[in-house]
Amino acid sequence: MNKQLKRGAFLLLASTLAITPLVSVPQSTYAAKGLSVDAKDTKTDKTTTYTLEFEAEDDLKKGDEIVVNFGTDFDLRDVDEDSIKVNGSKPKDVSVSRGKITIEISKKIDDGDDVEIVIKDVGNPDDDDEYDISVDDGEGKSTDSIKIGKSKSSSSKSKTEKSAFSVDFGSKYQDEKTSLELTRIDLNDKLDDTKYVEVTFPYSSMVPNKISTSDVELNGYSPKDVEVSGRTVKIKPSSKADGDKRLTIKFNKDAGIRTPSSSSSFKVEVDYRNTTYVSKEFEMKKGSSSVDSDYSVTLSDNKAGARSSVAMDVRLRDELRGGNDLYVEFPTQDMVPGYIFSSSVTINGTPARSTGVSGRTVTLSTPYNFSSTDRVRIEFKNDAFLKMPTSTGNYDLAVKYRDTTYRSKSFTVAAGGVTPTNPTNPTYPTNPTNPTNPTVPVVPANNSTATVALSKPNPNAITGMTVGIKALGVGLSTSDYIEVVMPTTFRVPTTIPTTAVTVNGTYPSYVGTRGQNLVIYPSVNLPAGQAVSVAVNENAKIQTPGASNIYNVGVYTSAEKNPLFIRQVTVGAQNGISFKVGAASFKTQGKTFPLAVAPYTVNGNTMVPATFVRDGLKVSTTYTKAAATVKYGKTTMSFKVGSKVVNINGKNYTLPTPVQLKNNVPMLPIRTITDNLRFNLAWDNASSSVIIFK
Incomplete structure (x- = not known):
């Protein structure tokens, strides 16, 4: 039986350094x-x-x-x-x-x-x-x-009022450009393509001077003609709607309809053949200032349910500065994973200093050395694991900065999302004609210490890979599969022999590829709660990218909605510097060097001694008991012990935690330093170490 790919939002177990694994605890509900x-x-x-x-x-x-x-x-x-x-x-x-x-x-x-x-x-x-x-x-x-109880009937009017119909604005806030849908209009007379349907709005300010027929649908068809007069829009139906007695009218956002500019109660009227049909009352919410900046949203894949990069260019009213936060609000919550690496989002080409996810909103923080500008390009890379809505249609998103919301042009999600087909030669049995559809048992699974490792993490290398799943939440039969989502810059061949892969030491029944992804069908059933080791040897011919960097690999199965885990792998970091929280030493080029103070964490922020920046990163660093100065290229960073303020090239920025003094050495926030000096930072699951490389 074909299984539809379940691309649920990719959840990530974050760390004290935004990368150290933690245990994810399900939330509870209460009666x-x-x-x-x-x-x-x-x-x-x-x-x-x-x-x-x-x-x-x-x-x-x-x-x-x-x-x-x-x-x-x-x-x-x-x-x-x-x-x-x-x-x-x-x-x-x-x-x-x-x-x-x-x-x-x-x-x-x-x-x-x-x-x-x-x-x-x-x-x-x-x-x-x-x-x-x-x-x-x-x-x-x-x-x-x-x-x-029943509502009191309204006072009589010169025209007959029929049952109130529904009004559904795309925006809930005042004075915003919006889509609009009028539904459940039961007509006295059948539609005639020679007669106009008239829609009258509360104010003429809600209606543009002209509306294109391509931006209006009447019963699912583009009308023959659309005319605008004051606050009334006249629509001549398509001949395909001839004879209909129920009416639905849709205005796309590009039609230019706006929400009312006040918070009073309103109604919309529809007139057809001397009968007035009156809507239910609606009321707009008071909100922050909103701007229809009409910027476009660029997608790498607009198919329903597909993983896609998302990019937008926004002109702001106020300059975006270093250390500021802005918010991207997506149309649906299922588009956004539970965690996004800051390296997966860029603001004007620079990785975000930090990211946060809450429902359908992503918070982005600019680096401290960000160049102030009111022109902002935000790009979510493919490995941010954003997913298109599962329903086709037109959507828009919003960027929020300070007290202003900037809404995008609508973008279209089309049919034809990725649905994997079963392999042509699997060894699993087909489903019975009349299955009983038993309930699939779900076992609590903790994959906080699950791993992904490359055998050869060099640039442009043919590499093997091991995936260590600590536990399956739902058991897998031989008709289920494990899918490994590879970074887009890795080279994955179109065919991989089953002898190049093992699942718990046994060859799978089938191995397929879908773009960058490996799809692996086990040859034996894997029960819920069981640990699974997937080994891909170098005969699979997977090749690392040429650029040294940190890359995200996602792992999930066909039996579970959400991914099992996402892990980072590093390419080209063999000459990096590594340290462990709590250990007073660091390693580089195979040698271990002592530190005066062991790195530690404060409120989720990792602090390192100034001597590590000087001796480990080889960055010019001077310090006293009261202050520390870090110089690298054209960047100078000045820290004061006990202060949450860092001065970067003459400008002050707020640190997540104050600089502290340990053993007469200032302890500095390593993430602030690596972000501003453009060092790469990664987490090595195998050794539980932080790795830093250029």
């Missing part, structure tokens, strides 16, 4: 006790605010989740982080799916505490009835019900 639900408006079709109160039955720490289940009759499309407060605080993250809201809390809650969750922008059901709302942890739930 509530004595749930009480209240709504400001309990009428049908109304958008309102809900308040949920309950008593916590257990301690909830920052980052834990609470799941609120409204059910699919409620409209939760407008609910996001800005809509929710938990005990008065904005949550860390919010996701909405099929009537459920998953809330990641930003502050701890103790056992027995009273909890109040306020949720705005909830759309009540269309039908009057009693509805259950619950807080659930998957094992037990606390439920309360609420009665939704």
